[in-house]
Amino acid sequence: MKIVNKYLCKNFLGPFFLTFFVALFVLLMQFVWKWVDELVGKGLEVTVMLKLLFYAAVSLASMAFPLAVMLASLMTFGNMGERYEIVALKSAGISTRKMMAPLAVLTVFITILSFLVSDQIIPRATLKLRMLLYDIQEQKPALNIEEGVFYEGFDNYSILVGKKMPDGETIKDILIYDHSRRQGNTSVTYAASGTMSVTPDKHYLLFTLKNGSFWDETSTMGVSRGKRAQLPLMRATFDKQYKRFDMSDFSLNQVNAELFEGHSSSLTNRQLQVQIDTMKKQIQDLENNTANVFFNNLYYFNTYIRDNDQFKEQKSSLKNDLAALSPDVRERVLNQAENASRSFIYSMQFNYTEATYRTKYMWTYQIELQRKYRLAVACLLFFFIGAPLGSIIRKGGIAVPLVLTVLFFVIYFALSVIGEKIANGSTMPVWFGTWMSSFILLPLCVFLTYHATMDTAVLSPDTYSKWIEKIKHIKLFSKNRHENSSTLS
Secondary structure: OHHHHHHHHHHHHHHHHHHHHHHHHHHHHHHHHHHHHHHOOOOOOHHHHHHHHHHHHHHOHHHHHHHHHHHHHHHHHHHHHHOOHHHHHHHOOOOHHHHHHHHHHHHHHHHHHHHHHHHHHHHHHHHHHHHHHHHHHHOOOOOOOOEOOOEOOOOOEEEEEEEEOOOOOEEEEEEEEEOOOOOOOOEEEEEEEEEEEEOOOOOEEEEEEEEEEEEEOHHHOOOOHHHHOOOOOEEEEEEEEEEEEEOHHHOOOOOOHHHOOOOHHHOOHHHHHHHHHHHHHHHHHHHHHHHHHHHHHHHHHHHHHHHOHHHHHHHHHOOOOHHHOOHHHHHHHHHHHHHHHHHHHHHHHHHHHHHHHHHHHHHHHHHHHHHHHHHHHHHHHHHHHHHHHHHHHOOOOOHHHHHHHHHHHHHHHHHHHHHHHHHOOOOOOHHHHHOHHHHHHHHHHHHHHHHHHOOOOOOOHHHHHHHHHHHHHHHHHHHHHHHHHHHHO
16 A cells, blocks of 8 residues: 555656646746736846746745646546556555545645745745835836937936947937926037947946037026027037936835835734734724714713803703803804814714724735635645546546646636625625635535545446436437327327
């Protein structure tokens, strides 16, 4: 039996590692396709791209584990069924349940590994990924000054290069508009030729301009049209001039990690639980504060006028009619009531808004906490779907297992998204919405595993083919009987 267990584990682990990296690659390509618009044209270095892909791959690992388990179990039992190894093992007294037992134990270890990865490694990778994506989004497109096209990548400047020589540095007919004063095209520099180069530290773009002129008519701005002609236009010529442009916006800056540390996907289970407890405490304090504000205002309306010494002389007139009060007292009473009512409404609205905001954040943390456990348990669910199906369909290779795996994973993923959306809207408890997909797949796992291990004919293709043949015979018999009855009549 040990030899059989080793053989089964060996047949399972090979496809598992292969399909794990294939699934991870597919998920990674989906990520790249989503962010391709932000990545193209930024002139990112190879090391930055490799970091981005690595962090993205690690953050998607929890979704690749269930896919790999199901595809590997389907391929393992499908290949064994196609080679009649399952029949040979059954004839030797080894049932399907015993064949599944070592792989189920191995899947339990994979489940634990998936949970540990989701709890300890993925939050750190997700934090790094979010920081890197933010830096890339904030980075300007790569410096690319083309011939005959105004380049406006530098703030407050518009640059036109008439012609670029093959060496990439020598340029001709350079026109530079300075808009730093926010007064339009009032400051212009022109040069017949020059060079364009980046400083060794890549912080600045340096233009060396030759045989040019400079115009500045800024002094005429804000002056009436009649007096503008009387003011001088500043004009200067130069043999050589240097212009330097800051390129710091074109480099990848490191954002502060504190901006993303509070995101739910960047927290471990312990940190998520701390955040959930903190949110519950804050929501409870807001509810208590709301109740206190309400009852304090009730106390004010019931006791302020009755117990206040300045209204004692009018006590007999305070029964039902404010008109009985003197005008100044009545005005004070109405002002006090209006101010208290307005303050009460604002306090209630603020507490309600804060409580709603913090409740949604608490749901987000709870969903993320449940998702870590759900994706780990999904490895077991997908195994108990893949292994029975593989022993039933008995198709080796990767074509049929891949189709079935994608089908079940799409259904599972769609149900998971629907459940999380419902849970995030307080329609149902968070734990039920998050685990809804697992609850739906669990009966299917039990059904397939039971009939596969008991060798029942319910899932046998021959059984359904016989049913189809019987239905065809019944239809054919009914048709012939109807024709015979018609002929006799």
